[in-house]
Amino acid sequence: MLNGLKTLFNRKSTDGKFGIALRSQAGSYALDNGSDAERKTGEFFTETSESAGDWLDELLSTHNIQGSGHLVLSASHYYNVQINKPDLPDNEIPAAIKWLVKDIVPIDPDEMIADYYDSPVVVSGTQKINVVCSHLTSLKKYTDSFKRYQIDLKGIITDEFAFANLLPQSEHSILMICQQPFEEVFVIIVKNGQIFFSRKLRGFHDVGGYSTEQLSKGICDSLSIEVQKSMDYFERLLKQTPVHEIKVLLPVKHEDFIIESLDKNTNVTVSKLDLPEPYQQMRNCAASIGGLIEFEKLGADND
Structure with a gap:
């Protein structure tokens, strides 16, 4: 995503790699400097987004972040809208898209940076594109x-892509229910490494603050209904084969209880999404881990 930014930040790179994920007023990082002792994750917090440069500078210097990697934007940092693909040559679309969404996205075109990706589904004979704006x-x-510290920022991706990176490659459709602390819950459907469907579930950002009693009195049922709506849309309107399984990534105290409840309310197997080694226990840093994997994928694509 935001491929146009990649060329702006090329620096001499070391063997280190990283993923740094932003949230509303916080974030996380995942580092891999080549050995088990140098693979780590963590969180950072800030009181206001106005101090963004200050705390990122501190993060980059304190943890001696080096090498190459990706920045991951949470939903609070971007807009994602779907439009019909314009009848233009592909090389002209990047310059045109900000003007195509200017009445949809509340950002002035002169202040907007935008990129797009093709939807893998053709709806009613019309090719769609997903436009990401910030x-x-x-x-x-x-x-x-990143420039000040001469760190090689390979690109910027959204949390949807970071979450999708955590899934193994599969020809089956997998639905993910995922969240990072203080953010909205996402439902994402991935097949063959591509995002076929993505939706924010508003009203569930405080799901980690509920007791099991509160969850059992309507919260889990409501979540199950929203998941079923997403599967129905995917199968009936997008004309896709049924979802094969559901994976859950909710770094909250009662994640297992939520998984058990969802499993009872759906006809699809529901299980916890396992993170790659050595980051299995760092579920609150999943988006940054997905950003780290994005760099590994980029390297594999270039081999």
């Missing part, structure tokens, strides 16, 4: 920090 000034606070 505020240029806000992003520049972060990219300036």
Whole structure:
């Protein structure tokens, strides 16, 4: 995503690699500097987004982050809208898309940075594209920090892609229910490494604050209904084969209880999404781990 940014940050790279994920007022990082002792994750917090450059500078210096990697944006940092693919040559679409979504996205075109990706599904004979937009000034606070430390920022992706990176490659459709602390819950359906469906479930960002009693009195049922709606849309309107399994990534105290409840309410097997070694226990840093994997995928694609 946001491929246009990649060329702006090329620096001499070391063997280290990283993923740094932003949230509303916090974030996480995943580092791999080549040995088990140098693979680590963690969280960082800030009181206000206005101090973005300060805390990112501190993160980059304190943890001696080096090498190459990706920045992951949470949903609070971007807009994702789907439109009909314009009848233009592919090389002209990047310059045109900000004007195509200017009445949909509340960002002035002169302040907007945008990129797009093709939807893998043709709906009613029409090819769709998903346009991702963000505020240029806000992003520049972060990219300036990488420039100051001469760190090779390979690109910027969204949390949807970071979550999808955590799944193994499969020809079956897998539905993910995923969240990072203080953010909205996402439902994402992935097949063959591609995102076929993505939706924010508003109203569930506090799911980690409920007791099992509260969860059993309607919260889990409501979540099950929203998941079923997503599967129905995927199968009936997008004309896709049924979802094969459901994977859950909710770094909350009662994650297992939620999984058990969902498993009872659906006809699809529901299980916890396992993170790769050595990050299995760091579920609250999953988006940054997905950003780290994005760099590994990029390296594999270039081999």
